[in-house]
Amino acid sequence: MRRQMTNFTVTTWLLLLAAWVLSGDRFLDWAYQMPDLGPLDDRLLDLLTWLDDRRAALGLGDVFGRLRSWLHATTGLG
Amino acid sequence: MLFPTLAFILFYGVVLILNLAVDGRPALRKAMLIAASYVFYGAWDERFLLLMGGVTAVAWLAGLLVTRPGWRRPVLILSITALLGTLGVFKYADFFVLSLSQLLARMGLERDMVWVGLVLPVGISFYVFQAISYVVDVARGDVPARRNAADVALYISFFPQLVAGPIVRARDFLPQIDAPHPPSAGERGEAVLLILTGLLKKLVIANYLGVLLVDPAFATPLQLDTLTAWAALLGYAIQIYCDFSGYSDIAIGVALLLGYRFRRNFNQPYRATSLRDFWRRWHISLSTYIRDYLYIPLGGNRGGLLQQALVLIACFTLSGFWHGAAWSFLLWGLLHGLALAGERLCQARGLRLPALPGWGLTCLIVLLLWLPFRAPDLIIVRDYLGALFGQAAAEAPPILPALWGLLALGLALNWAPLTLRGRAIAVLGRLPAPAQALTLGTGVFLAFAIAQEGTSPFIYFQF
Known part of the structure; x- marks a missing residue:
């Protein structure tokens, strides 16, 4: 059971990474809205900004945004 | 930290990793989950960590003392008064001051009132109730008192249920921290x-x-x-x-x-x-809590019909007031209590609606x-x-x-x-x-x- 739970956890982290890559600059926006972590905050935000620049360089675009627009238009919500 | 936010997803992702890392080491696991829960709660307002710690300390100490011969009653009274008093000060003090001020103004006796002015700590109604549940369950002999304060701390602060329930019972939760296992x-x-x-x-x-x-x-x-x-x-x-x-x-x-x-x-x-059926299905952890810690000790189904009705009305009014310091919540609870008492009196006289009309009437009452x-x-x-x-x-x-x-x-x-x-x-x-x-x-x-x-x-x- 422990091994399965390890696989589950590793997969969820990989998916989170994938979600970040596919979500335009939203993760960075959300990161700026997160609670202040005191002395760690600046360093963490510098790291996230650097990582987000690497993500943008991949050129995958904002898949999340397009999916969101499509879902809102299709359902009449939003 | 709300559940559907990136902050929580990241927090929870880290907790999942740490939970795996401490698997097989129960003491470390407890310490990790308590630390995570305090981080989770502190993300709202770190000042309230002290409050939650105080509530935990009262429950833990009362649990140790309440089983001593001759100490049961005084410890129960003192600890429950302290816990409910904490809830009362943070949640209800200004409501009573405001109500008194309005009453005096209507009587032409306006006064400058002293306001407590405290921010309501998120989740306080839930974790205070859990603390009371622990003390009462120990006093009743339903769970053994925990010498290890970490057990009580984890029971009261465990982050998934900390801020909005469900209200978890000590007898359900404590045995689980003794024998943790990864999910199947x-x-x-x-x-x-x-x-x-x-x-x-x-x-x-x-x-x-x-x-x-x-x-x-x-x-x-x-x-x-x-x-x-x-x-x-x-x-x-x-x-x-x-x-x-x-x-x-x-x-x-x-x-x-x-x-x-x-x-x-x-x-x-x-x-x-029926309304009785509704309350067996809605916020079950609160309904059963009120039943076990208020309705039954107040007499429950033991007295006559009138006494049962009065106890029901009192319990539901208090339950309504638990939801918030406002007359509207009190009214909501009172009306549910009255409706339930009416339903019980009807049923005692053999007036019982068939399922479909009963469902319709219940929906209408609940809706209104x-x-x-x-x-x-x-x-x-x-x-x-x-x-x-x-x-x-x-x-x-x-x-x-x-x-x-x-x-x-x-x-x-x-x-x-x-x-x-x-x-x-x-x-x-x-x-x-x-x-x-x-x-x-x-x-x-x-x-x-x-x-x-x-x-x-x-x-x-x-x-």
């Missing part, structure tokens, strides 16, 4: 289903119904036509069900992935065929009683009742078709057969772990995509 494949499948259902209920149904239908209706009830007034009231019934049961589903799922099982907090409440619960004041209640029963505006803007869809979806979630849920859990439980994670991740991604911009707090956070 079936439990992971169940957790995935619960988390995704909870997100659907909260992010899609409750939030949209609230913003697009319920909030505007309750802001200007005199401008509603009759159909919109009824639709918005039904919308609120579904919104609060999806909001609160959605939170409970996510909380139960999140705990399950860490290896802890909570009891169900909702069981298709709008299928109830959501009015004082939702309305900000009694003037809105009066105006809204006018809109429901004839004093409607000639024409109101039409309701978006998508909102009718959400109302139907909310009702469908309440009515879905339990066998369907069982089948979904079985299917998810048979998937390999990475596929379960993929289902969870895809579902969360979709739920965030369809959700509104920004975050709406859960309704029960204010309690």
Whole structure:
């Protein structure tokens, strides 16, 4: 059971990474809205900004945004 | 830190890793989960960590002392007074000052009042109740007192249920921290289903119904036509069900992935065929709490019919007041108590409705009683009742078709057969772990995509 739970956890982290890559600059926006972590905050935000620049360089675009627009238009919500 | 936010997802992802790292080391696991829970709670306001620590200390100490010969009664009285007093000061002090000030003003005796001015600590009603549950259960001999303060600290602070329940009982939770285990494949499948259902209920149904239908209706009830007034009231019934049961589903799922099982907090409440049945299905952890720690000690079903009715009314009035420091909550609880007492008196005289009319009447009463619960004041209640029963505006803007869809979806979630849920859990439980994670991740991604911009707090956070 422990091994399965390890696989589950590793997969969820990989998916989170994938979600970040596919979500335009939203993760960075959300990161700026997160609670202040005191002395760690600046360093963490510098790291996230650097990582987000690497993500943008991949050129995958904002898949999340397009999916969101499509879902809102299709359902009449939003 | 709200559940449906990136901050919580990251926090929880880290906790999942740490939980695996400390597997097989119960003391470390407890310490890690307590630390995580305090970080979770401190993200709201770190000043309240001291308060939660104090509540834990009182419960732990009372648990140790309450079993000593001759100490039971004084320790129970002192500790429950201290715990309820804490709740009273933070939650009710200014309400009583305001009510007294208004009363004196009406009598022409206006005075400058001393306001306590404390911020209501999120979740205080829930963790104070859990602390009381621990002390009483130890006094009753239902659970042994814990010498290790960490056990009590984890029971009171465990983050999945910390801020909005379900109210977990010491006798259910404490044995689980003695024998922690990683979740089985079936439990992971169940957790995935619960988390995704909870997100659907909260992010899609409750939030949209609230913003697009319920909030505007309750802001200007005199401008509603009759159909919109009824639709918005039904919308609120579904919104609060999806909001609160959605939170409970996510909380139960999140705990399950860490290896802890909570009891169900909702069981298709709008299928109830009587008020008594409704309260066995709605916020089950609070209903059973009130039954075990208030209704039964006050006499319960032991006395005559009149005594039972009075105890019922008292319990429900207090339960209403537990929800918030406002007359409208008190009124909501009182009316439910009166209706339940009336139902019991009728049933004692052999007047029992068949299932279908019973369901209809129960739905109508529950629906109408959501009015004082939702309305900000009694003037809105009066105006809204006018809109429901004839004093409607000639024409109101039409309701978006998508909102009718959400109302139907909310009702469908309440009515879905339990066998369907069982089948979904079985299917998810048979998937390999990475596929379960993929289902969870895809579902969360979709739920965030369809959700509104920004975050709406859960309704029960204010309690």
